[in-house]
Amino acid sequence: MTNPLVRRLEHYDQISSEERLLLEGITTHVVSIPAGTDAVQEGQRPGVSTLLLDGHCARYNLTEDGHRRITALHIAGDFVDLHGFILRKMDHSVGALTDCAFACVDHAVVKEITRSHPHITRLFWLSTLVDAAVHRQWLAISHASAAKRAAHLFCELLVRKRTVGLATGDSYYLPITQVDLGDALSISKVHMSRTMKELRAKGLITWEEDRLTIPDWDAISDFANFDPTYLSLSKEPR
Structure with a gap:
């Protein structure tokens, strides 16, 4: 089965065989997280970017009265916290809604990609822009x-x-x-x-x-x- 990250990025632009190998190579460190568990926690300073390979998870914040407010739903192929590479400290949590498999990509690897693979960097950037566009759309139809x-x-x-x-x-x-x-x-x-x-x-x-x-x-x-x-x-x- 094609790597879901590759499939997602291929919808934005053509990906070379070299780039495909790169993307497949950086997603080999896989961890499993059971439903109801946080993959990323608010306030955390992660050293990796987390790619969802299988399952469903959500970005969320807790309100003052303890209610969960989901601000994004993630499916396979989504980097759930790629923005954390730049922002450093997380201002929300990411929780597994089902049993999930994640690939953890060290920030040192992400940094090297930004240096040596500008095309993949632009596609990663686009994926975060689409995440933001989805959030804007949710707000736009909130009425x-x-x-x-x-x-x-x-x-x-x-x-x-x-x-x-x-x-x-x-x-x-x-x-x-x-x-x-x-x-x-x-x-x-x-x-x-x-x-x-x-x-x-x-x-x-x-x-x-x-x-x-x-x-x-x-x-x-x-x-x-x-x-x-x-x-x-x-x-x-x-």
Whole structure:
């Protein structure tokens, strides 16, 4: 199976065989983290950048009253803390929503890549810009109804999972809980349950045995006003 990082970056630009070998070589130090465990903790000064190879995890902060606020959902192929290479001290945590496998890339290796591989450096930079664009998009639609925001998220995940080979047609594996989804949408578990019922009743999704399916892409993308431009998936010289 192709390395998910390679698959993701190949959607941005052509990658040479030398660059492919480099990317595959830096992702060999793999650690497993069980669901419910933090891969990165707020306040930490990590010495590695962490690439998600398998599973689902989330960036999050805790509010003053102890509630979790998810600010990003990550899938295989995502560097969950590449920005930590420059920022040094983490201002949020990254928690495993499912059992996860991560590749840990030492910051000394990342620094050497920035010196000797400018093209890969630009693609890494682009990946962090896309992360920021996703966050902006979540904020931009925060005024929309919970159903529209949930539909938008399900569209986004389908497009992102397709880029790394994790979607089959218009369906994909989504083994996270309604609590996780509610924390990403800033709504309660009860509200999330009602939202899922609404989307099912409209015929926009099915979610059975942890597999989410979108029966009618045009209908759900119109309902959510989803435009994937912010994901920057056009392949062109960078």
